[in-house]
Amino acid sequence: MIQNLPVQMPREKIEKMGASALSNEELLALILGSGNQDCNVFELSRHLADFLANQTQVPSLSKIREIRGLGKVKAAQVLACLELSGRYILSAKSNPIMSPDDLMSRLSFLKYEEQEHLVVVTLNSVNCVIRVHEITTGLVNKTPVHPREAFAKAIEDRAVSVVFAHNHPSGSPEPSLEDLAITRVLCASGRILQIPVLDHIIVGKGGFSSICRMQPEMFERTFETDQE
Numbered sequence: 001m002i003q004n005l006p007v008q009m010p011r012e013k014i015e016k017m018g019a020s021a022l023s024n025e026e027l028l029a030l031i032l033g034s035g036n037q038d039c040n041v042f043e044l045s046r047h048l049a050d051f052l053a054n055q056t057q058v059p060s061l062s063k064i065r066e067i068r069g070l071g072k073v074k075a076a077q078v079l080a081c082l083e084l085s086g087r088y089i090l091s092a093k094s095n096p097i098m099s100p101d102d103l104m105s106r107l108s109f110l111k112y113e114e115q116e117h118l119v120v121v122t123l124n125s126v127n128c129v130i131r132v133h134e135i136t137t138g139l140v141n142k143t144p145v146h147p148r149e150a151f152a153k154a155i156e157d158r159a160v161s162v163v164f165a166h167n168h169p170s171g172s173p174e175p176s177l178e179d180l181a182i183t184r185v186l187c188a189s190g191r192i193l194q195i196p197v198l199d200h201i202i203v204g205k206g207g208f209s210s211i212c213r214m215q216p217e218m219f220e221r222t223f224e225t226d227q228e
Contacts, residue, residue: 010026011030023112025046028045028078033074036069044070047067048070051067059079064078096126097128100163100213103165106129106132107121110166112205115137115169116168117138117166118135118137118165119166120151120153121162121165122159123160123162123163130157130159131157135149145182147189154193154195161190161221162195163200164201165200165201165202166201167202168203171204171205173207174204175200175209179200183200198221
């Protein structure tokens, strides 16, 4: 019973603020429900979050069970949640992305990260999301990226176009000069690979900004031209 008490905190938080307000560890703590005699639910959730952050696809049950303290039942619960999100939320039946605003439910997790994360959203021919891939994790406000790594997942997914996004742990969503510079490089690489970049979104704690809306001339294609 004592082990279940800490879960009341994220449960109350999700009731008052919604699921997007919870950290990855808090969401996993709600799924797990309790810890074990070796570690509490939050320690177990932290181990699981670290493990999932390094996975490029839904892991197997046996792979999840390699996490110390995670038994067969809890591992199956986590796997079921991952599989359902893939079938429904991230399925090919999802609505087309018509503007940067449509992506925010997929990218809201970025505003809670304390380090800078760069992700690529791969899109199919009708602008539906294929997957959201993390590319790099940097130190506070600097995330180095090479176009080779940036487009690797897009090529694997056979994406027709992509959107890049990263967070500013400082809170401000305004793009820096470095953000604009890397966007130019990514757009140029997308032209060569024939995988156009539709936008580069900056996520802060108080909102987001779209570089495409600020400087549309930088992009070969935009959400608006896709709708014409």
